[in-house]
Amino acid sequence: MLGNYGKKMAAVTALMATTSMANAADVEVLHWWTSGGEAAALSVLKDNLAAQGIGWNDMPVSGGGGEAAMTTLRARVTAGNAPTAVQMLGFDIQDWAAEDALGNLDDVAAAEGWDAVVPEALQAFSKYDGHWIAAPVNVHSTNWVWANKAILDGLGIAQPTTWDEFVAAMQAVKDSGKVALAHGGQAWQEATMFDGVVISAGGPDFYKKAFIDLDADALSSDTMVEAFRRMETLRSFADDNFSGRDWNLASAMVINGEAAFQLMGDWAKGEFLNAGKVPGQDFLCFRIPGSEGSVTFNSDQFAMFKVASDEARAAQGTMASDIMSPEFQIAFNKVKGSVPARTDVDGSALDACGQKGMAEMAAAAANGTFIGSMAHGHANRAAVKNAIYDVVTAHFNGEYDAEAAAEELANAVDAAK
Amino acid sequence: MAKSATGTDFRTLLQDWIPKLVLSPSVAAMVVFVYGFIAFTFYLSFTDSKMLPSYDWVGLENYVRLWGLSHWWTAIGNLAIFATLYIVICTIIGLTLAILLDQKIRGEGMLRPIYLYPMALSFIVTGTAWKWFLDPGIGLENTMHLWGWESFKFGWIKDRDFAIYTIVIAAVWQTSGFVMAMFLAGLRGIDNEILKAAQIDGASNWNLYRRIVIPLLRPAFLSAIVILAHLAVKSYDLVVALTGGGPGRATELPATFMYSYTFTRNSMGIGAASAVIMLMTIAAIMTPYLYAELKEKK
Numbered sequence: 001m002l003g004n005y006g007k008k009m010a011a012v013t014a015l016m017a018t019t020s021m022a023n024a025a026d027v028e029v030l031h032w033w034t035s036g037g038e039a040a041a042l043s044v045l046k047d048n049l050a051a052q053g054i055g056w057n058d059m060p061v062s063g064g065g066g067e068a069a070m071t072t073l074r075a076r077v078t079a080g081n082a083p084t085a086v087q088m089l090g091f092d093i094q095d096w097a098a099e100d101a102l103g104n105l106d107d108v109a110a111a112e113g114w115d116a117v118v119p120e121a122l123q124a125f126s127k128y129d130g131h132w133i134a135a136p137v138n139v140h141s142t143n144w145v146w147a148n149k150a151i152l153d154g155l156g157i158a159q160p161t162t163w164d165e166f167v168a169a170m171q172a173v174k175d176s177g178k179v180a181l182a183h184g185g186q187a188w189q190e191a192t193m194f195d196g197v198v199i200s201a202g203g204p205d206f207y208k209k210a211f212i213d214l215d216a217d218a219l220s221s222d223t224m225v226e227a228f229r230r231m232e233t234l235r236s237f238a239d240d241n242f243s244g245r246d247w248n249l250a251s252a253m254v255i256n257g258e259a260a261f262q263l264m265g266d267w268a269k270g271e272f273l274n275a276g277k278v279p280g281q282d283f284l285c286f287r288i289p290g291s292e293g294s295v296t297f298n299s300d301q302f303a304m305f306k307v308a309s310d311e312a313r314a315a316q317g318t319m320a321s322d323i324m325s326p327e328f329q330i331a332f333n334k335v336k337g338s339v340p341a342r343t344d345v346d347g348s349a350l351d352a353c354g355q356k357g358m359a360e361m362a363a364a365a366a367n368g369t370f371i372g373s374m375a376h377g378h379a380n381r382a383a384v385k386n387a388i389y390d391v392v393t394a395h396f397n398g399e400y401d402a403e404a405a406a407e408e409l410a411n412a413v414d415a416a417k
Numbered sequence: 418m419a420k421s422a423t424g425t426d427f428r429t430l431l432q433d434w435i436p437k438l439v440l441s442p443s444v445a446a447m448v449v450f451v452y453g454f455i456a457f458t459f460y461l462s463f464t465d466s467k468m469l470p471s472y473d474w475v476g477l478e479n480y481v482r483l484w485g486l487s488h489w490w491t492a493i494g495n496l497a498i499f500a501t502l503y504i505v506i507c508t509i510i511g512l513t514l515a516i517l518l519d520q521k522i523r524g525e526g527m528l529r530p531i532y533l534y535p536m537a538l539s540f541i542v543t544g545t546a547w548k549w550f551l552d553p554g555i556g557l558e559n560t561m562h563l564w565g566w567e568s569f570k571f572g573w574i575k576d577r578d579f580a581i582y583t584i585v586i587a588a589v590w591q592t593s594g595f596v597m598a599m600f601l602a603g604l605r606g607i608d609n610e611i612l613k614a615a616q617i618d619g620a621s622n623w624n625l626y627r628r629i630v631i632p633l634l635r636p637a638f639l640s641a642i643v644i645l646a647h648l649a650v651k652s653y654d655l656v657v658a659l660t661g662g663g664p665g666r667a668t669e670l671p672a673t674f675m676y677s678y679t680f681t682r683n684s685m686g687i688g689a690a691s692a693v694i695m696l697m698t699i700a701a702i703m704t705p706y707l708y709a710e711l712k713e714k715k
Contacts, residue, residue, distance in 0.1 A: 067681045070680075070681070071680040071681065074468070074469070074680060077469075078469065095467075095468050095683065096468075099468065099469055185664065186661075240553065240554075240572070240575065241552070241553065241554040241575070243574075243575045243664045244660070244661055381683070382468075382681070382682055382683040383467070383682050383683055383684050386677075386681060386682040387682075390488060390666060393665045393666065394665040394666060396665065397577050397664040397665030397667070398577055398665075399577060399665055399667070408487070415482060415485060415486065416682075416684075
């Protein structure tokens with residue numbers, strides 16, 4: 001019945017069908033982990049999935065705070081071609097869930113008991129309407145200081161415990177001819193420093209009032225003016241070339257002994273570890289003086305988008321399960337510099353700073369001082385976050401003085417709400 | 418007789434219809450993708466779109482918010498400074514180079530492409546190259562220090578007040594050659610008889626240029642200004658590559674503002690409103706020009 005031609009067409013169609021079946025179990029992952037330490041950490045997940053027969057289509061879009069990646073994501077979703085899994089922070093996940101673009105991980109979550117092991121403050125971002133929509137990979141904290149131990153020892157400076165000691169230490173470094181503060185002049189980096197500085201000026205309750213409740217009085221208060229003054233002090237200790245510098249280049253300045261301190265989240269630790277430095281011996285990690293006891297966190301989560309085919313959904317479920325497995329949590333966070341998102345993981349494989357981070361996170365969660373980071377989208381929505389970025393970076397670059405900045409902050413947040 | 422009449426009719430009919438047929442796909446595409454989407458953006462500017470387009474009408478609220486943002490005023494101010502300096506300096510440099518090149522010098526064939534080369538670069542390449550050149554730590558200032566001139570200072574690109582002028586420098590470098598080419602074409606089109614007649618009447622070189630050549634170049638001036646103006650308003654890639662918005666936000670332009678509000682800050686309504694304002698600015702420049710051109714044709 002089928003001639004030669006018909007038989008050929010049938011064979012070709014059958015072949016095409018099988019190849020499309022084989023490709024269905026791939027995951028396409030959009031992320032911005034492009035620096036050395038971060039890429040090494042992600043390849044742990046890549047290898048795990050490869051061992052389970054799931055292919056990995058990498059889609060990296062660089063840009064430290066993830067802005068370019070989020071723009072690319074919007075274009076992909078609007079085109080109807082959403083990636084399988086996307087690295088996302090905080091409120092962005094909630095925004096996308098509100099647009100009904102995310103899938104559902106309830107089955108995997110129930111089977112593995114995620115509700116019991118993930119801290120409440122974190123679940124607020126992984127769940128929407130009570131349904132699991134994202135798998136948290138790690139918990140980063142933003143109010144850290146990273147210090148080059150050799151420089152401090154050489155000048156006889158002890159690890160500062162109060163803000164004034166910290167300023168004195170930076171002054172001593174500056175006087176010795178080295179750069180006191182390694183800073184990268186990008187809006188998100190200044191905001192990252194601002195997280196810890198606001199807590200050091202006003203405490204965790206002030207931080208919550210200002211950035212989570214968005215209370216106008218708190219935003220324009222004298223405490224906020226003090227926070228801006230402290231930012232001016234930090235500005236005076238940065239070198240002249242900071243504008244536009246990437247965060248990992250600033251970390252490199254501390255690693256190489258050109259600068260003494262960097263105020264950055266604990267993803268900077270990944271850079272130090274990647275360069276072969278040992279915590280406690282080559283570098284010190286401590287909270288921004290004045291913010292001890294509080295942990296401003298941001299958590300990278302892989303949000304699973306709605307996909308059409310069952311194979312793709314199954315692959316997503318496998319990926320989510322892999323992400324939350326204790327073995328992966330330890331292996332990934334060891335390389336990345338962050339702390340596991342599960343509280344029941346044994347932290348002895350992490351380095352000294354990582355164990356410190358885990359302990360402080362547990363203590364802060366118990367105390368109610370485990371707060372979302374404003375600079376990384378865990379305290380308010382993108383429009384408000386960017387309005388705050390504007391004011392902080394404009395002030396840091398000298399456009400306002402401290403009083404004007406606090407007033408402008410209240411106005412900007414009000415206009416962006 | 419009848420047959421040839423029908424034959425002529427058919428051919429004329431075809432001659433009338435084939436151009437319209439061939440052009441209609443492009444026209445259709447343009448109507449939909451350019452004007453259709455302009456209308457869509459115009460509509461979006463009256464809605465409460467945040468991250469993705471929404472269709473709930475909110476009236477002029479986005480425009481009110483837009484004009485209340487100091488960020489927008491910074492962008493508009495920067496555009497005024499940038500556009501004015503860019504157009505004026507490019508025109509002066511372009512005209513000067515064109516007049517000098519027109520003096521029948523020996524190396525003209527070689528010099529002309531050299532001046533035009535910068536135009537072949539994309540604005541991203543220009544921006545990145547000038548960013549490195551103007552960086553005080555690794556660029557011009559550092560080189561002068563290494564050559565012994567210790568007190569040389571040129572940190573404009575890191576300075577809030579002067580960063581916008583570095584964008585002017587890079588943009589002028591890129592486009593002056595193009596303006597020169599336009600003026601050169603205009604100069605070549607001037608009738609030699611007029612110039613000879615003026616010289617016989619005893620006009621000095623300076624008077625020759627001032628009173629005869631430059632007025633005759635009016636069309637070239639108009640074209641240059643219109644092109645430069647629209648390039649200035651749509652400047653995005655140069656700013657992003659050169660300063661990334663500047664120290665803080667000192668070099669924001671309306672184009673970078675629109676992009677950041679629409680995509681990064683999930684405020685599509687305000688971004689659309691700013692895009693409509695940009696369109697109205699360009700229309701304000703183009704409409705008189707078009708009117709003048711069409712009037713002349715009549």
